[in-house]
Amino acid sequence: MNSFWSSVLFLFFVIYEKCEAKSHPKPSCGYPPSQWCRTLEIAVECGVQKQCMELNATRPDPSVPPVEVTVYYESLCPGCRSFLTEQLFPTWTMLKDIMTVHLVPYGNAEELPEQNSFLCQHGEPECKANMFEACILNVTGHAAFPIIYCMASSSDVINAALPCLQLNAPSVEWEAIKSCVTGGLGHSLMHENGVKTRSLKPTHRHVPWVTFNGVYADDWEDKAMSTLFNLVCKLYEGIKPPVCTGALKKLNRSFC
Structure with missing residues (x-):
């Protein structure tokens, strides 16, 4: 782990411990x-x-629009899962006040209208996992990203859906997700994701495919894959939050 993320994690635990100590x-x-x-x-x-x-x-000036990050991905793609867990979620955790995240699970899938089904790059399990995540995004709203991060971090994406839902959105009934997946809503959501993915300009060549404020650029993608945090800070047009500028509170130094 590099020094930057070490500093970020240190700051997170300091804030967490402070809140734990004061809020009870x-x-x-x-x-x-x-x-x-x-x-x-x-x-x-x-x-x-x-x-x-x-x-x-x-918090930042609400009149300044946040950086809109949209990720077109596949639920079982190793590269997609790495990006979600190692770049996107940590960055969103620290910068959620200046960025919004939109997830579009579909990727390189193919819709088969005559069979009323989909063909996915990593087989039927991925089609099922894509639909689970599409339904979670539709049903749980603001809690969806932590749930999907939890699923992507697990060894079994589909079987992690229930415990991840219970952990991050305990008020949402599991039956609401299941009925979406097994009913017509899940299929409609996947169709919409397919339309969005096929409408990309330029056409996506791989996944994850990341756009910023609706725009794709090769150099942005290169930076997003390794230093997404820095890129979001750079693209934000308002006054940078302290975490972007590295303006951490200076601690008193003492030696023994």
């Missing part, structure tokens, strides 16, 4: 930490309203 969330709080500041009601229930107010005071 109620045991009955039914929301994961990523959602504690989503609404005032949730913040009150979890006992972190003071920390959420402090967080809101440091």
Whole structure:
């Protein structure tokens, strides 16, 4: 791990420990930490309203549009899973106030209208996993990305769907996901993803295929695969948040 990500992880754990020490969330709080500041009601229930107010005071100017990152991918593609888990999710965790993420699970799949099915690069399991993730995106909204990150990080993407849902969106019923997958909605969502993917200009040549604010560029993709964090900071047109500029709080130095 390079020094940059070591610093990022250090900062994350410092903030987490500080919040743990001060907020003492109620045991009955039914929301994961990523959602504690989503609404005032949730913040009150979890006992972190003071920390959420402090967080809101440091957020970027809402009039400046966030960087829109759209990823066209396949659920079982090793390169896609690596990008989601090693680049996209860590970057989003740190920069979610200045970026939005859109996921389009489909990739190199092919729709077979006469058979009312799809043909996927990594076989039938990938078609099923793609549909699960499309349904999760449709049903769970803001909680979808952490769920899909959890699935992509596991050794079995499909069987991880239920525990990942329960961990990141405990209020969502599993039956809502299953009915989407087994019913007509899942097929419609995959058809829409296929239309979006086939409409890309330039046409995608591989996956993951990443666009920024709806635009694809070779040099952006090269940077996204290795230093997505830096690229998002560079593309954001507002005042850079402290984490982008490296303006970490200076600690007092002492020696023994």
